[in-house]
Amino acid sequence: MCKNIQLLNDDFLQDPYRDYAHVREECPVYWHEATAYWWLTRYDDVHFALRQPQFKSARLHALFDGIAPERLSRFTPLTRLLESRLLLTDGANHQRLRSLISTAFAPRHMDLIRPVIRQVIEDLLGEMQGRTSVEFIREFADPLPSRVITRILGLPAEHYEQFKSWTNDIYQFMGVSPVDRTTRAEIASTAAVEIERYLDRQLDDCAVGGGPNLLSVLKSASEAGERLSRTEIIANVVGLLNAGHETTTNLLGNGMYLLLTHAEQAQLLSHDRSLWPSFVEEVLRYESPVQIIARQLSEATEMHGVPLPAGANVLLFLGAANRDPRLFWQANQFDIQRQGARHLAFGFGPHFCIGAALARMITVEAFACLSKVWRSPRLAVTPRWRSYPVFRGLVDLQLHVTWQ
Numbered sequence: 001m002c003k004n005i006q007l008l009n010d011d012f013l014q015d016p017y018r019d020y021a022h023v024r025e026e027c028p029v030y031w032h033e034a035t036a037y038w039w040l041t042r043y044d045d046v047h048f049a050l051r052q053p054q055f056k057s058a059r060l061h062a063l064f065d066g067i068a069p070e071r072l073s074r075f076t077p078l079t080r081l082l083e084s085r086l087l088l089t090d091g092a093n094h095q096r097l098r099s100l101i102s103t104a105f106a107p108r109h110m111d112l113i114r115p116v117i118r119q120v121i122e123d124l125l126g127e128m129q130g131r132t133s134v135e136f137i138r139e140f141a142d143p144l145p146s147r148v149i150t151r152i153l154g155l156p157a158e159h160y161e162q163f164k165s166w167t168n169d170i171y172q173f174m175g176v177s178p179v180d181r182t183t184r185a186e187i188a189s190t191a192a193v194e195i196e197r198y199l200d201r202q203l204d205d206c207a208v209g210g211g212p213n214l215l216s217v218l219k220s221a222s223e224a225g226e227r228l229s230r231t232e233i234i235a236n237v238v239g240l241l242n243a244g245h246e247t248t249t250n251l252l253g254n255g256m257y258l259l260l261t262h263a264e265q266a267q268l269l270s271h272d273r274s275l276w277p278s279f280v281e282e283v284l285r286y287e288s289p290v291q292i293i294a295r296q297l298s299e300a301t302e303m304h305g306v307p308l309p310a311g312a313n314v315l316l317f318l319g320a321a322n323r324d325p326r327l328f329w330q331a332n333q334f335d336i337q338r339q340g341a342r343h344l345a346f347g348f349g350p351h352f353c354i355g356a357a358l359a360r361m362i363t364v365e366a367f368a369c370l371s372k373v374w375r376s377p378r379l380a381v382t383p384r385w386r387s388y389p390v391f392r393g394l395v396d397l398q399l400h401v402t403w404q
């Protein structure tokens with residue numbers, strides 16, 4: 001018998017892993033009354049669901065649940081942008097969009113991105129230079145990925161804040177919180193109109209060549225046979241910032257916290273710098289920035305003898321799968337030298353994170369650089385985890401630092 005898990009309860013938010021273990025062992029296919037979702041928490045089941053085509057990502061209608069049908073037509077600009085997003089498409093349409101958008105992340109473009117990342121890290125450190133007290137999330141982990149992504153898109157620096165604010169309005173609407181969905185939809189729809197107008201102009205003006213410029217890469221991809229419409233480019237440019245910002249911020253913050261609370265692992269890193277990539281992988285597994293993703297079943301499916309009907313909404317708990325002891329030896333230990341099974345922090349299958357290489361590059365570069373400029377950073381205050389169960393990240397992270 002499974003206990004009733006309170007997703008928004010502070011005990012759960014601060015440490016969800018005890019409840020994950022309980023559900024994973026006692027009820028691998030768990031009907032959660034309060035959210036009206038089926039939960040899958042075992043690694044093999046989450047891995048299965050991520051590969052099977054009947055677990056659909058195209059759930060646009062679910063985002064508008066609770067909004068009166070007669071109001072829906074007012075949100076056409078928003079639905080137009082959302083329905084072309086990779087994350088909300090499936091099958092042949094998803095494959096077409098994904099093959100074109102992934103050209104922007106081809107290795108030749110990634111090579112141009114590394115110097116941009118280093119420059120942004122240097123700028124951020126320059127802004128903090130000499131201070132002994134730093135709020136790591138606000139001053140480093142939050143601005144780093146958004147500045148990198150907007151810069152590699154090729155948008156002018158003076159537009160960053162406006163662009164971030166529009167994308168944020170759309171992102172807020174996509175959050176799971178049912179609070180005031182109609183107002184959120186109105187704000188997001190206004191942002192969708194403005195962002196579409198803005199990016200349309202940028203696409204007219206953008207020139208090929210120079211530094212990395214994903215807009216021009218996407219424009220060329222679209223012009224070669226008109227396989228990617230303007231709306232599809234715009235939808236996915238917004239999608240890149242939405243999908244890549246907070247997730248990477250969480251990875252950076254979680255990584256710094258784990259580094260400062262696991263002295264023996266930090267010691268290993270100080271002796272062998274080649275361990276930074278394994279450190280980042282273990283942070284992704286141990287405190288997965290995305291804890292939960294959603295799917296909807298297009299046909300009835302049975303799992304562990306439990307019949308799941310067509311239309312059932314399902315939550316896949318990446319954070320629980322990544323601590324499953326069936327796959328990970330001493331799963332609750334943070335061990336940067338871990339070998340064996342791959343974590344699912346970037347998902348798996350057709351929707352595997354398109355920005356995984358970028359997120360890894362940003363994070364490895366950041367830690368390699370910070371380890372050179374800061375001598376023995378220390379936690380000033382024990383941080384708290386944010387009160388949103390879908391993502392795992394810290395509210396803030398106050399540090400004492402000494403500069404080398």
Ligand code: HEM
Nearest residue numbers: 086087243244247248251289293346347351353354355359
């Ligand atoms: C998809 C995690 C960074 C862009 C995903 C998925 C996960 C994920 C779990 C699969 C979602 C699903 O199957 O429903 C993460 C984490 C990140 C990160 C943990 C950082 C630590 C980024 C970055 C970008 C990005 C930096 C781009 C700039 C995307 C896109 C998709 C995606 C576009 C949708 C792919 C598709 O549907 O085909 N990400 N992500 N992500 N991610 Fe990331």
